[in-house]
Amino acid sequence: MALAPADGGRRSRRGFACQDAVTLLGCLDMLEGQWTAVSWEDLEDILCHRDGAPVYRQVKTIEEARTRHSIAKVCRPGEKKAADSSYLGKLFLGKPLPDGTRFTFIVNETPQRDLYEFGAERDRPSGPVSADARVDIVQRLRGVQLPDGRDIGWCVDRLDVLVEARTIDQVEAEAMARLAPLVEACLGEKPLYEEVEEVMIWLISRYIARSALELRPRTFTADDFGAAFEKHVPGDRGTVFGS
Template sequence: MALAPADGGRRSRRGFAYQDVVTLLDCLDMLDGQWTSVSWEDLEDILCYRDGAPNYRQVKTIEEAGTRHSVASVCRPETPQKTVETSYLGKLFLGKPLPDDTRFTLIINEIPQPNLYEFAVERDRPRGPVSEPTRNAVIERMSDLQLPDGRDIAWCVDRLDVLVAGRTIEDVEREALHRLASHVGGLLGTGPMYAEVEEVMTRLIEGIARSARALRAQSVSRDTFQATLEDSVRKVTGRRSDGSTEPLMTLQEKLRPAGVSDVEAEAQHDVMLTFRRRRRASIGTRRQQLDDLAEDVHALCTVTMAERRSGLIPPGSDAYQATVLKVAQMPQVADRTYNLVDALATLRRHPLIDHGVGLVEQGS
């Protein structure tokens, strides 16, 4: 799979939490039959295929209340050189194969100005016609754009959609939760609890974010995403799609070998859930800081695990205590870049504890 031409490589994940949830909605659309495959951080923010026809999807959010996109703003160059290639639509149209059934989707988080709203589309249906004055206004503003494959700007404009998503991350998450509930309930054969659906959603979003940091994009098929969903449901609920069950290890059970009481573990679990919700809702610099914190804690867990396996630290409570102390003594915690509560909450959701291996061996 080719790298994204607009970036020259896989981008960092600064401020893209909103996009990750939108990507989840596109994957849910795939489960409902709208797409045959979905990838992200590829030739565009999100790339959806329907039977070989690409839909290039670019996510653009506005944080300032009252600011709305218009035809002028999406055609406006973003560089001092004022080249049309650097506008939103220039980046959306350029640098990609353009087969006959190509479509382009600009995904935004607010109702745009009336002229751009003419391109608005629902997730599950095609858009209506665009007036000639509006169509011609876009073509005129983008007329200097040089397209490959014998295409012209009018060809691209006729295939442009604008999808208005939720205003905030929380708005988009509510839509994802509502849609996920039916899928989770279908797998379980009964109505799921809200907390279960929320946990499944969190796992799926975090999986999308991890994949987006990989060197190259991977295309996910409907069957692959269905399997990922089923695996997430199994891990969260302890129930398989065939109706059978398997032991579901709670945080209390995971920490019991480390000498942590059930009451203390339950309190830690509540703190962990609060931190997880706050992290999902954060954007920009704050989101990147929390992601950096998770990577730092992961590194400390890896060090402790290596020390335990080499015999330097006994398993169980000693290994857990050593890890907690390492986290508490992190320079980033000492200088208050991160607070200790967030650092320890990150530790408790770390996979080396979640999987019951590493810091605390099963049966130790």
């Protein structure tokens, strides 16, 4: 098994940005058929594509204990003191909004009850939310102007909140658990923990890690991800992904 170090040497696992690890989970979801492509350093932290429709995903982590996101927090104006500088304002603005668009606000803690109404599963969007929660966001973001004849209510109706693991170590542990059977399929034998860890580090540092020097967004299709994986983890069972 050729486990060459990534360009620039091996990065510390704790040095991975949380959204890089979450992006890897999105790529693994893509292998399972949830997305047709995943891109990053794009119109949002992570941009997933499904049948031509965008799913804009913003990652916000909280490190302080007993601090949780709420509707008030995600709609609170930022430095510009305007609603469009809030977390949700930025999530909804500045991007095409074709039919089929959805928005995912990804957090690393269970949010307050009002925002948890929008809770979604990894493979399933949120269900209907109360009129009070919907109106609350619409009122807090009033004045935000959207393109294509859309309004804040249209965006709120397509908003999901996805809760990831609390720490980056836990997110990486989930990624490794999902990578392990893929590595085994390539090798033809059960891999060592260190082998799976090296694959995860290589994928993130070589392909996913954010870089201010990139000239254009990075995009993976399922074929791209499979080719990168098999290039790094050659095995004796032939091609594992695709035909």
